[in-house]
Amino acid sequence: MAVHEELPADADAAAILQLHSIRESIDNIDAALIHLLAERFKFTQSVGRLKAAHGLPAADPARELMQIDRLRGLAGEAHLDPAFAEKFLNFIIAEVIHHHVKIAGGEPMDATRSAGAAGVAPNAAPRAAS
């Protein structure tokens, strides 16, 4: 799919060069995020198989609360909005729980549950922090 940039023809050449250079770093970071997520999902698939084999529940809300607390702290230190970090983690965990339930051969979870990741629809796009 060939998609072309939409930049004004009369844009400052130095600014465009700088934009391209910054975008290279953004692209590298996006690629790293995809690889990190792929690795995380490999591990959580193992957890899902382990849980299914031993009849353990797909979701562990206490573990989720600890992760949220930890990641909110890390986010604050890194000057990232802790609320966004929490939403992002909940979005990922909701997808993981969805996988766990599928591995265990169960029905999809009730996405209307309000607490933690179980209340996040796994296939909905996360909203950016405002």
Ligand SMILES: O=C(O)C(=O)C[C@]1(C(=O)O)C=C[C@@H](O)C=C1
């Ligand atoms: O640690 C677990 O028990 C997992 O299943 C992994 C994980 C996660 O993605 O971090 C997912 C679901 C649980 O509710 C808690 C954590």
